[in-house]
Amino acid sequence: MGPLIRGTALLNFQALVSSLGGDGKALLRxxxxxxxxxxxxDAFLSSAAAAAVVADAAEAMNCSDFGMRLAREQxxxxxxxxAVIIRNAETVGSAIDGVSRFLHNIAPTDHVELIRGSEQAVFTLTTSVRQLARxxxxxxKGLGxxxxxxxxxxxVDFVPVRVTMQHRRISPNSSYWEMFGCPVEFEAELNSVHLPHRVVNQTILGRDAAALALAERYLAGIGPDQEAADHVRDxxxxxxxxNQASLAAAARAMALxxxxxxxxxxxxxxTFEEILDDVRKELxxxxxxxxxxxxxxASALGYSEQSSYTRACRRWYDESPRQLRARRRGQGTSDER
Known part of the structure; x- marks a missing residue:
């Protein structure tokens, strides 16, 4: 099935499709x-299927701005x-940092980041949903x-400096202006929202520090069915x-x-480096x-130079690879250390 996403990703989907004269249940099924x-x-959906059904609805309803309309409804x-973190963080910047830290609990294929510049801050949205072209x-929807x-x-009157999207324009310019109220650029390097730098440190009014602490404790306790570290180890x-053990390869395999x-x-x-080192030690x-x-x-462990394995072996077992080999051969196949 691939990565899963919370069922709220399709909140109000059926109602929007119905308002456009379609059958949301049929599209979902x-x-x-x-x-x-x-x-x-509390339900989980295939993230790829959720993204695909939004595209299906746009096509079936002949509604090119379906994603943005759904964002308004959601x-x-x-x-x-x-969302509790967003409402109750101390500043806008700390809120985005919190979202970046915990978003994977809601949408593991999506990642956000705040790039702070001298004049502008750039909020970026990256998705690793398969078949991104669709x-x-x-x-x-995500930018909305x-x-x-x-x-x-x-x-409610906030307007970004500009918005950029990696894909080509798929709706009339008026739809984007109505949604974002600012210029929108397409076929750009990033999916992003550009903000005046001053807003990053702006205090969020009416925040509740206790609610923030509760939300952070709750989110910190949520884990996937298989812990990320165990999955990465396997x-x-x-x-x-x-010979492809790298962070990028592991992330790609997990669609993250x-x-x-x-x-x-x-x-x-x-960290990935700690896991790789531990796996190499065991092997x-x-x-x-x-x-x-x-x-x-040395080659089986992914070292390009035997000297790298020698250094690692001395760090792990306080002996050279040859000494370890002689000791292990003397022990036969026992796993006693």
Whole structure:
């Protein structure tokens, strides 16, 4: 099925389709989505199917701005407890930092980041949903939700400096102007919302520090069915076999942006480099008992130079690869250390 997303990603989908004269349930079922799950925070959907059904609805209803319309119908409430962080963080900048940290609990394929410049700040949205070419509507929905978040923090009259999108224009310019109230550029490098730099440090009025703490504690306790660190450990073992053990390769296999994976591992108290080192240590122990040559073990562990393996082996076991091999061969196949 691939990465899962909270059912709130399709909140009000059926109502919008119905208002346009369509059958939302039929569209959902055609993508294998239970209509009862669409809009339910406690339900999980295939992220690829959710994005695809939004594109399907735009085509079926001949509604090129369907994604932006759906964003208006949903608002920031689809983010669940992440929306509590947006409402109650100390500043706009800290709110975005909080969203960046916890968004994977709601939408693991999406990643946001705030790039602070001297005159402007740039809020970026990246999605790793498969078949991205079919998901222009999904990106426009995401940017629409982002705008709603900024207006929640800065007031309903807030207007960005400009908005950029990586895909080509798919709706009339008037639709984008109505949505964002500012110039929108297409086929750009990033999906982004440009903000005056001064707003980053603006205090969010009416915030509730206690509500913020509760939301952060709740989100910090949410984990995927399989902990990210365990998943990455399994992937790394397999990737080493084909000499492709890297953060980028692991993130690609999990359909995540590398920065998202880094954050998820950080939440688990580790890093990709630490996991890779630990997997190599375990494999070195196992392979040293097989009779493989030291050079072959170094290669199997993904080291381009045998000297790198030698240094690592001394750090792990306080002995050279040859000494480890001799000790392990003397122990036979025992796993006692």
């Amino acid at each position: 055609a993508r294998g989505i239970d209509p009862a799950a669409a809009g339910d925070y 608002g920031v409430q689809i983010l669940g407890p992440v 998901h222009d509507q999904w990106v426009e 939700i982002s705008l709603d978040a900024f207006r929640l923090m800065l007031g 992937l790394t073992r397999r990737l080493l076999v084909v 942006h590398p920065r998202v994976l880094q954050r998820r591992l950080a939440d688990s108290g580790t 070195a122990w196992q392979l040293s008992a097989t009779g493989m040559q030291v050079s072959q073990i």
